[in-house]
Amino acid sequence: MRLQDLSAALSDLESNHRLRRRATLASPQGVDIVVDGQSYLSFASNDYLGLADHPALALALQQGVERWGAGSGASHLLTGHSEAHQRAEEALARFVGREAALLFGSGYAANLAVITSLVGRGDAVFADKLNHASLNDGCLLSRADFQRFRHNDMAHLEQLLAASAARTKLIAVDAVYSMDGDEAPLPALLALAERYDAWLYVDDAHGFGVLGGGRGAAAEHGLASERLIYMATLGKAAGLAGAFVAGEGLLTDWLVNRARTYIFSTAQPPALAAAVETSLRLIEEGDERRARLAQLAARCRERLDGTRFAGGASRTPIQPFIIGEDAHAIRLADSLRRQGYWVPAIRPPTVPENGARLRISLSASHEPAQLDALLDLMLQASG
Incomplete structure (x- = not known):
């Protein structure tokens, strides 16, 4: 688009009450x-x-900067993976009861990483109609057969799964839907994943820290399965920034080797990672x-x-x-x-x-x- 086209398009957004401005x-x-x-x-x-301005988190960040400096300076696979990142990942995995965890700069990056690394041409991904945009983008970029089921409609999802002859299947959902606040029926979703030999990928951006005693929506329902891949963000209830994916060690090893948003991104500042354990303590005591x-x-x-x-x-x-x-x-x-x-x-x-x-x-x-x-x-x- 040319500049004049951008100007006209922005004017059109404004006339339709769709123009967004930052405060x-x-x-x-x-x-x-x-x-x-x-x-x-x-x-x-x-x-x-209410942790974003918590004094203990601010102090943990300050101490992290004093120990690790301001930036990581490299991707995780070069020299950007510090002891602070490693300790944070181990603490996060323990906290949510999974074998391993992997840090990402954002939930958006994590969603793109997981979906595009696990499915591709010849595979199928099944997504709730009200999923977050980042999940949808991951589905589209994966080039897998992208099928959307009616919101929280397990019968519709099962019809789609049963009709699919895809080599690999992945179900992607939000645990708590960001614009409505309602929740995905995770036990029923996991049962379908087991029945139809599919992965279940859960974006728990809005449940982590709040549900399951703070350990998230999967913990709320007592779910544990090799098929369950769990993602949560650290910039909401946790009061920091970034995200993590938790699951089997083989899964995180695969992501380290194949997830483009992980491989080709500079690691988040180690000071942020150094504050994760303090955040988890505050959540646990919350x-x-x-x-x-x-x-x-x-x-x-x-x-x-x-x-x-x-x-x-x-x-x-x-x-x-x-x-x-x-x-x-x-x-x-x-x-x-x-x-x-x-x-x-x-x-x-x-x-x-x-x-x-x-x-x-x-x-x-x-x-x-x-x-x-x-x-x-x-x-x-x-x-």
């Missing part, structure tokens, strides 16, 4: 934030346990934080019961407030912003057409009265 945060991440010089109560981050999250989610469900938004309330920190029309969602978000609440509008293509919404992201640092005040305004404004 500049002038404070540490948390419930109380400063954006573009104004103070807000935020319900927009994925900092579910039962009180998780209890507060559960209470807030229950309060949200209670307040929305009997309203047109009742069907969206979940038991996770993600509470969708589905509006429908893009312009209406933007107006509501702007109205809340003028009253001191930061709850951005989520629009297509992040969500389906006519599915624009305000997504309330709960944190253990929120007070019940703060949530009630927000819900009062949202329910009143939406009529």
Whole structure:
């Protein structure tokens, strides 16, 4: 596209209420934030346990920089794999009960790595309709037969699996869906993977730290299988950045040798890896934080019961407030912003057409009265 084409396309996005602009945060991440010089109560981050600004994590990072410097300087396969990375991977594997783990710079990179390394031409990948964009991109880039099943519809998935003659099959799902907060039926999915000789790849970006005593959605259901490949991010409930994939040692060895986003990326700063054990300790000790999250989610469900938004309330920190029309969602978000609440509008293509919404992201640092005040305004404004 030429520059004039970009200009016209951006104007078209703006006229259709789809143009996105960044806001500049002038404070540490948390419930109380400063954006573009104004103070807000935020319900927009994925900092579910309130660890992003935790003093113990900040100290661990500082000590990591003092020990390891600022950057890794190389990929893991050259000289970028430090003792800090190795210890973090071993700690993560123990924490989620798997044989081995592998660090990545982001959940996006991890998803591309796993899917494109395990399936290709002649294989098939089966993905939930509401999967995160990074899972879909991994499926497309793999060049495998990409089949999507209706959201959480196990009968539909089984039909697709039974009809497939692919050499290798992989089922890819989010454990907790980022725009709706509902959960994948992991035990049923694993049963289908066992029945049809398939891998089950679980992206637990929004469950790690929150579900299963902090150990994630697989632990919540007591799942353990060689077929189960587990991925979680460290930039949400864990309060840091990056991601990890956990599974059998043979799997991580294969990824080290075949995952392009791992092989051809500079390793994340070792100071980040050095802080992982502190994050895991805080997560393990975070039962009180998780209890507060559960209470807030229950309060949200209670307040929305009997309203047109009742069907969206979940038991996770993600509470969708589905509006429908893009312009209406933007107006509501702007109205809340003028009253001191930061709850951005989520629009297509992040969500389906006519599915624009305000997504309330709960944190253990929120007070019940703060949530009630927000819900009062949202329910009143939406009529």
